[in-house]
Amino acid sequence: MTPCDTAFTCDFTWNGKRYTAQTGDTLALALWRNGIMALAATRKRHLPLGLSGSHVAGILVRVDGHPNVRADRVLVHSGLVAEAQNTWPSPRFDVLRLARAIPAATVYGGFEHSGLVKSGSPLFQPWERTLAFLAGVAEAPDASPARPDPPAETLEADVLVVGGGPAGVEAALDAAREGQSVVLITRGTAPAPGQFEGLAAPVTIRGGHEVFGFYRGGTLALAAPDDPRRPAILTRQNRVVLATGSSSIPPLVPGNHLPGVINARTALHLAEAGAIDDVAVVVGTGLEDKLARMLDSFGIRVAAVRPVASLSRIEGQDRVEAALFGRDRISCGLVIHAGPWIADDTLWYQLVADGELQLACHDEQAAAVPVQRVGNAALPAEPVHVPPGRIDSAHACPCMDVTVGEIRHALGEGHSDPEVIKRLTGCGMGPCQGFPCWHQMAAVIAHDTGTVVATRPSRRAPGRRITVAQAAGLLGLVKPL
Known part of the structure; x- marks a missing residue:
């Protein structure tokens, strides 16, 4: 395997056809250069999705036999083989595209809720497999030699900073100058380590990792790397700083x-x-x-x-x-x-919410450890505009193929609680885990009912993906409660 960064260009394969990538290209960027924008499809009607910066489902593809790989995070190497998922009989001739002709209202709630075949009947298991396939469940990875589960890396510090932008770097510097040890984790490129030298306390940096969950009141955090072959990270800390920025939705x-x-x-x-x-x-x-x-x-x-x-x-x-x-x-x-610019508050919610079934969200004082939001992560969410007129075909949640019309259908049946509508429609239950879909859903509910949406669906960990092997690598590192 020759990395593309050892030469100016290298060849790769997409859906059975060869293309050329440039040095350092991610798969999504290389495909964009070659005029390929549609990489995936919505789960019910197979409408086209692609790189958006907003929805994960648009960039999940199969790479070198591994399903559900983010095309925007995997670097192209010479000989890489990638293809679209959820196609039949092949990515280059996808009959499932015919589902686009299905009226949206006929699959409100998801066609997998159909009662055409009763549970326990001889046809039920084949029917379930068919529905799973139509709903976009990726095929299992290609067979490969077994390898040991990568043991998780354990890090301990006084302060955990999540986010490596200007606000996160400044928060890490401030804590280290005060003599507090710091772990900084960012899903982007790691900040230059030179700026953290000569401080009163060490700063440990991990780039290319995403914190996906807080546990034990925020005293434990878990992060997963972009590369599924690498281990997860477990951190123990006494204080948390969230510098996760905001996103345009x-x-x-x-x-x-x-x-x-x-x-x-x-x-x-x-x-x-x-x-x-x-x-x-x-x-x-x-x-x-x-x-x-x-x-x-x-x-x-x-x-x-x-x-x-x-x-x-x-x-x-x-x-x-x-x-x-x-x-x-x-x-x-x-x-x-x-x-509109909105901060993903999933991690903050995990730190300050509690409850057994539907979690109740509190403020920063409710967390077991001190928690602070800095930079754009601390700014209030901008309102989502709901245009007048016929917008029922607009997607509130492309990952799960949930439209404004489907949310309005649930409202028409007397449901107005976001948690209930989430469960009825599946809105926010895809790989994006509710962001920004639940903000879109809440805007529609508030617009149509004329009320302020005070509650929100529960955002339990994990908020992002983790492989089974990475989860297995955590075995023995945390004692059961």
Whole structure:
């Protein structure tokens, strides 16, 4: 296996066809360079999904025989073989695309809830396997020689900082200057270690890992690496700082699932890599003009810059083709959004919530260890705009194929509690684990009922993926309660 970073280019295979990647490309970036934007499909109607920066389901693919690999985090190597999942009979000839003709209302709640075949009957097990396949359950990994479970790495510190951006680095520096040992974990590239030298206490850095859960009142945390072959990390700490930033979430309009609808951070990453040659429309909640100027500096053609609240629809079949602002139709290949900005509060929720069934959320004082949110993670969520008119086909949760119409159907049946609607529709129960889907769902509930949504679905750990092997590597490190 020759890494792509040892040469300027290398070849890889996608859906049985050979392509070329550049040095340091992730699989998602390499495919984008080659004009391939649709990488996956929604679970019920098999509508196209792709790299968005917002929804994980759009970039889960099979790589070298391993299912559910994030295409935006795996680097291309020479000879890499990748393909789309949930296709039949093959990725290049997918008959399941015909499901797009099914009216959305016929699969509200998920077709797996169908009572056509009774439990215990001879046909039930084959029926269950068929429904699992249609719902997008990935095939098992290819057979490979057994290898031992990677034992988890254990780290202890006075302070755990989650996030390696400017706010996280500053929080780590402040704690270390005060003589407190620090573990900093970030899902991005690790900050340069030189800036942490000569401090009163050590700073241990782990990049390319994502903290997915807090346990024992926040005294224990678990993180998983991007590479599924590497071990998980268990940390023990006396204080937690969350510097996880905020994200722009997709506009709540029809067509918001289409490949080519991307957030500002993803757009800038693609632009910096020289991978964008489409005309873009930029929308936002105040930063759209600044983003448009940044894109222009990379040579990106921006056809329009508008407030996100003025966007009424995104058109396209397999990718974005136009953006509609009322009667104004603007042809484009990309819709880039810079707002509304919302911080993913999953980890904070795990630290401050308690209960047996549906968890109740409290404030920072309820945590067993001191917890602090810094930077953009501490900012209040911007409101999600619910446009007037017919937006029932807009996706609140592309991962689980839940539309605004499905949420409104549940409201029409007398349900208004977010936890109940989550369970009825599956909204937020996919790989994104509720972010940003539950914010979209709450906006629809508040808009249609005229009430403030005070409760939220429970966000138990794990909030992100962990492999069975990584979980097995934790055996014996934590004593049972």
